[in-house]
Amino acid sequence: MKLKKILLLTTCLAFSLNGLAFADTGMKNGEKLAENQNYTYRELDSFKTLDPQLNADTSGSDVIRNLFETLMNEDSQGNLVPGAASSFDVSSDKLTYTFHLRPEAKWSDGTPVTANDFVYAWQRLADPKTASEYASYLEMMQVENTKDIIAGKKPPQDLGVKAVDDHTFQVKLIAPIPYFVKMTVNASMAPVKKSVIDKFGDDWTKPGNLVGNGAYVLSEHVPGEKLVMKRNPNYWHNANTGLDIVTALIINDSNQAMTRYLAGEVDKTDIPAGQYPRLKKEYPDQAISTPKSCTYTYLFNVSEKGPAALKDVRVRQALSYAINRDVIVNNVLQGGQKPAYNWVHWATAGFKMPDIPAAHMSQKERDEKAVELLKEAGYSPSHPLNLTLSYNTDEGHKKIAIAVAQFWKKVGVNLTLTNMEWKVLTDKLNHQDFDVARYAWCGDYNEASTYLDVFTTTSSNNYVKYSNPAYDKLMSEAKSAADPQPLYTQAEEILAKDAPQAPIYQYSAVMMLKPDIHGYPEKSVMGNWYAKDMYRVAK
Known part of the structure; x- marks a missing residue:
């Protein structure tokens, strides 16, 4: 050394x-x-x-x-x-x-x-x-x-x-x-x-x-x-x-933040959802979109405090299938983000993206699979599943939540939306006081384990209290493996199958500077x- x-x-x-x-x-x-x-x-x-x-x-x-x-x-x-x-x-x-x-x-x-x-x-x-x-x-x-x-x-x-x-x-x-x-x-x-x-x-x-x-x-x-x-x-x-x-100025409204940026009051701000294409044309030297190590997800509360319906893996899988990620990325966000069917960000150093079956299906096929799984679990449009989504106040989060509510409505799920300050949401996460929660994980370091360790049983960031001994074993073995990638692939496959969350998109840093x-x-x-x-x- x-x-x-x-x-x-x-x-x-x-x-x-x-x-x-x-x-x-x-x-x-x-x-x-x-x-x-x-x-x-x-x-x-x-x-x-x-x-x-x-x-x-x-x-x-x-x-x-x-x-x-x-x-x-x-x-x-x-x-x-x-x-x-x-x-x-x-x-x-x-x-x-x-x-x-x-x-x-x-x-x-x-x-x-x-x-x-x-x-x-x-x-x-x-x-x-x-x-x-x-x-x-x-x-x-x-x-x-x-x-x-x-x-x-x-x-x-x-x-x-x-x-x-x-x-x-x-x-x-x-x-x-x-x-x-x-x-x-x-x-x-x-x-x-x-x-x-x-x-x-x-x-x-x-x-x-x-x-x-x-x-x-x-x-x-x-x-x-x-x-x-x-x-x-x-x-x-x-x-x-x-x-x-x-x-640092606290500005809860992203459009107001953009107005203040254009007025010269702010040197950097995030670009509101859907506005990147226009701003890139108008301000080519200021509008930026670059990969950022974060994954946006909806967490499913599988803890003892969570709703009984979410303890059924078929329900969780159905909820994930029914989210039209292409619509969210291409129509709502429009900032260079990528649809997410796995947990680890695609640009993570040395990481090979796993082959998740859902990624290759059409949205029609995913919706049909979601309806089938919900029916098996006892839910249908005539007997809908009722859930509440908690998310922190932001126009982009709101737009995604509204879109997901529409996607889930199609397969027989009624979603009530409730927004709150970030501090309140994190308190709810820490106490498992939610059904479904908007969340995002940003890597602590540039290696896949920074994501995958989150869902190990003992992780203090495992807000949903997901636990799978086989998953824990893989992540433990990965720590000393000469090549951990095959273990990471297996871990991703387990997460996709168990669905303690529904990854939605992987970030780009979309900002004005x-x-x-x-x-x-x-x-x-x-x-x-x-x-x-x-x-x-x-x-």
Whole structure:
């Protein structure tokens, strides 16, 4: 692993040189910088939390990624680059990872970032008292003793992490996984400062209280309205930080957000469903559609709290068959998305798409199969199945929900639609308080297991409480398989058969971005953006 260590250090040196040029000349990548280095983007819903170990959604991760820095970061292409760690070593058995932290790294209050800060954060994530939705993430990473800690059989202090010294953080695994380092980029892996949490308790993430080690500090947060971050002068690489101020505006209406974008109030916003073709013609240098590692789905509550009808696999299969994905993608969305009959996003690195039979059927054939299955289960237009769909408020989600209600009506299912704020929906998901729920999963790292692990029995993201021992066995074996792809294919086939969900489409990032904003990771399928790497050029 010495080669990898040298490569990381070389990359760091390149970053430092670029930083000096940026700071001294007002140029970056040969481009003249604008005097205004502020950036404003639209966010659909309020941020549920800014606590790295409690966060479970993409919007929260975007902010946390800028307020905190994990061991590794990603560049604009989605490649791993040094973060809080300048390099790392791997033992010959690939069970011990040793990360070398930057001695110059500081918290935003000016105190040093140490290996103990990472130890505390990772133990906090696993601790059942924290009640993190991402606790099982450490188990997926194969970190030693995670399973027993989550189950309450061992204390958090037994987690396979330790501070060798102030700048050396060591992780022990129970089995080698080739994508372990990729997983450290996730926001839940960020260090947090124990003394700050001890002092402020639940209020530690408020402006003025929050202390991070990222390129930005939290200066203002008005829930439901806006969040503002300003550059952190104590960040180890502040000389190369691009943007000065980053503002997220909460705008629930996508059409209103587009109006404010066109008025110059917002630098980036999602394109409303169906408007991409027109906007691409009118604003060819601003309208963007690029693959993004997320899959949009409807979850079926198969837990004890779910409706009896959804415990019948024939009903779930019928509901999935009856969704006309082509209509949703081609008529409703029109932004480069792809119909989904499987769970893992098609652009995931190294992933081979499984051959799902439903994908080859005509919609007429799918509808006929849905009617047949529902009839077997005791439902028909004269004796319809009644279900409720819960979705978070958004015009695009509403259009899809209305379309699905029409599709299901054709096969004898009455669907009641109920919309709510994202926070309310996630609470319902966590408590299995729903029949069918709109959901989307965005990959935590660029490898198929980030999707497939969601439906393992012990996953804390398995909101429907689906459980299949054969599926769990496949995913367990995949962790140490030389070639996990055949196991992933089998896992996808089981999901398609058991239908704990109905995947609808796989994402493209469909957005408007001001042409003078450079450095946004348009070519990264993960879509992880770092404001420090973005900048505004002079017009």
